[in-house]
Amino acid sequence: MLEILGEAARRMSDDFRQAHPEIPWSDIIGQRNVIAHQYDNIELEQLWSVVTSDIATLITQLEPLISSLTPEIK
Structure with a gap:
């Protein structure tokens, strides 16, 4: 999952x-x-910290941004 998340982040435009x-x-x-x-x-x-703590924060930050993405990115 973290590898996929990182790949998706890399593909976002600058x-x-x-x-x-x-x-x-x-x-x-x-x-x-x-x-x-x-x-x-x-x-x-560090990986355990990301999985148990950071992911929840990241989801909270990303959810409002999803609606602003174009359909081909979603």
Whole structure:
């Protein structure tokens, strides 16, 4: 799931990401890159924190933005 989330974040336009600096785009994309390419460098405590805490906050931040996306992005 985190890998898919990171890939989706990477595919958002630069304009959209810049318009929403409250979303930690670089962190999301960076985490995806570690999971996909540097699995031997995954810090399990950090990953657990993302799953148990950060995801809930991120969902709260992203839900209002979904309606502003064009249909092909949704």
